[in-house]
Amino acid sequence: MRLIFLACFFNAVACFAAPQLSIREALDIAEKAKADRDGGDKVYVESISLDRGALMSSKAVWIAKWSDPLPANKKGKVDVGVEIAMDGTVKHLVKGPGDVPPHTSMH
Numbered sequence: 001m002r003l004i005f006l007a008c009f010f011n012a013v014a015c016f017a018a019p020q021l022s023i024r025e026a027l028d029i030a031e032k033a034k035a036d037r038d039g040g041d042k043v044y045v046e047s048i049s050l051d052r053g054a055l056m057s058s059k060a061v062w063i064a065k066w067s068d069p070l071p072a073n074k075k076g077k078v079d080v081g082v083e084i085a086m087d088g089t090v091k092h093l094v095k096g097p098g099d100v101p102p103h104t105s106m107h
Contacts, residue, residue: 019050019060020086030064033082033090037070051083061085065093072096 027048034040046067053059062084069078077096084090 019062021062021084021088023048023050023062025088026062026064026084029084029088029090030062030082033064033092034066034070037079039070043067043070063093 027045030045030048034043034045043066045064048062048064051061051063053061063081064084065081066079069080072079072092072094074094074096077094079092079094081093082090083093
């Protein structure tokens with residue numbers, strides 16, 4: 001029982017620790033990902049936020065959203081932003097007709 005408590009405690013502490021990747025670094029990565037898309041020079045990063053995921057998960061990612069959708073690699077889909085992992089890995093947030101939440105596509 002004590003081990004379960006300690007595991008939960010340290011996981012909760014990690015959840016509130018500062019992110020490994022700063023917001024400034026995340027913004028730079030988002031700007032580069034946006035610039036790599038057609039029309040990326042015509043939109044801006046409208047918002048960037050830290051998403052820590054589930055309470056029991058210490059996985060945190062930065063979510064950056066564009067001011068306007070950009071064309072995605074697949075016809076009929078649009079790129080609405082990026083998810084940036086703490087190691088700098090980028091996944092594009094892509095959605096299309098009928099998509100409710102955006103799904104990710106590797107960059």
